[in-house]
Amino acid sequence: MIIFISLFLLIIVLIINVFYRKRAKELEERNKKLEVLTADNAKVNQELENTLSLLTEANQKLKELDKLKDDFVSITSHELRTPMTAIRSYAWMALHKSDTPLSKNLEKYIIRILLSTERMINLVNDMLSISRIETNRIEINPEPIDLISICKDIADEVYYSKATDKNIQFVLLEQPIPKVLADPEKLREVLINIVGNALKFSHTGGKITIGFFTDGKVVETFVKDEGIGISREDLGRLFQKFGRLDNSYTATASSGGSGLGLYISKKLIELMHGRIWASSGGEGKGATFTFSLPVAV
Amino acid sequence: MKKILIVEDDQFLREFYQELLTGEGYLVDAAEDGEMALKKIQENEFDLILLDIMLPKKDGVSILRDLKTHPPKSPQAPIVVLTNLGQDTIIKECFDLGAEGYLIKSALNPDQVLTEIKSYLSKS
Numbered sequence: 001m002i003i004f005i006s007l008f009l010l011i012i013v014l015i016i017n018v019f020y021r022k023r024a025k026e027l028e029e030r031n032k033k034l035e036v037l038t039a040d041n042a043k044v045n046q047e048l049e050n051t052l053s054l055l056t057e058a059n060q061k062l063k064e065l066d067k068l069k070d071d072f073v074s075i076t077s078h079e080l081r082t083p084m085t086a087i088r089s090y091a092w093m094a095l096h097k098s099d100t101p102l103s104k105n106l107e108k109y110i111i112r113i114l115l116s117t118e119r120m121i122n123l124v125n126d127m128l129s130i131s132r133i134e135t136n137r138i139e140i141n142p143e144p145i146d147l148i149s150i151c152k153d154i155a156d157e158v159y160y161s162k163a164t165d166k167n168i169q170f171v172l173l174e175q176p177i178p179k180v181l182a183d184p185e186k187l188r189e190v191l192i193n194i195v196g197n198a199l200k201f202s203h204t205g206g207k208i209t210i211g212f213f214t215d216g217k218v219v220e221t222f223v224k225d226e227g228i229g230i231s232r233e234d235l236g237r238l239f240q241k242f243g244r245l246d247n248s249y250t251a252t253a254s255s256g257g258s259g260l261g262l263y264i265s266k267k268l269i270e271l272m273h274g275r276i277w278a279s280s281g282g283e284g285k286g287a288t289f290t291f292s293l294p295v296a297v
Numbered sequence: 298m299k300k301i302l303i304v305e306d307d308q309f310l311r312e313f314y315q316e317l318l319t320g321e322g323y324l325v326d327a328a329e330d331g332e333m334a335l336k337k338i339q340e341n342e343f344d345l346i347l348l349d350i351m352l353p354k355k356d357g358v359s360i361l362r363d364l365k366t367h368p369p370k371s372p373q374a375p376i377v378v379l380t381n382l383g384q385d386t387i388i389k390e391c392f393d394l395g396a397e398g399y400l401i402k403s404a405l406n407p408d409q410v411l412t413e414i415k416s417y418l419s420k421s
Contacts, residue, residue: 078382081381081403083309085403086307086309088403088406089309089313093313093316096407096408097320121403125403137384137386139389
């Protein structure tokens, strides 16, 4: 009986043994697979890390390149201004301080040197403004501003500084409006640009109207001309950088601008928490530029 | 006769301002670098100083700073910065350091520069 029981137990032990061996083998195999998987995982992780560090490096390089570009624009623009100022200064001297009278032709040539140099200086100044705006190196110092008086100044300034015999009539629609909050220098820059454009694109004998709307929260200033107007498709491109270049209306008008003025104006107005937009009845029907600024409280 | 010091490193521009201002009847002295400028300001009396910012040896902002910390014995002439640098931070720094005015060369015609100079001289 004992032998029988022992035999029975032995068989059971053997069965269990076989079962466990099988299980152990399976586990071992699974372990091996896991090890392979872990190794693969580690490899993938390593690859990800490598890619990440490559991307970080590339990003850093791009940032450096971008800064180099900004510095390059800023430094070359600045360096260009000195010789250009000298050219303009001496052309002015030749025109105004010559010790012998100039012939009509010579006078015309010098005036053209002067005007072309001024265009170059304006372009370089615009490029510098953009580089400052795009690298956030521009400072806005807002203060309460009387729009009517600044508009009067600008209209006078633009009118007398541009060599124009267009005989344009300026109308300022005065009305009581609250002061707005803006940086006076930046606002001047915007107004000179917009009023200057209105004058540039007006026909001889035309009229430029400056007026205001207010709802008590913002003041809208509009500058309306009766000039060559803007086509519908060009309206959308006006405030883009170099918007003029792919823009038939200004290209045919040989505007002589840098194509950067309205882009700068938009950025400046937005920095002063305002908006700027343009409207026109179409080509030949004049244009109106309007910008809003918050009321000073 | 009013005496003006022009501090400008670009030879053509320096000579231009000299000629322009001499033609208007002013006595004009010139300095082409920052050290020479500081020496002239400390040793002479002027009615107006036109100061460039980017200069060899010592820049205009440092000159303003030096003059603020060590003012010359004789009463100092108003200093008007005449430069092509237009960064807001530099403009503010110059005014903080005692500059009377700030003119950007490329933004002004020679006759506008003259008008500005005359208005500063009438104040001094």
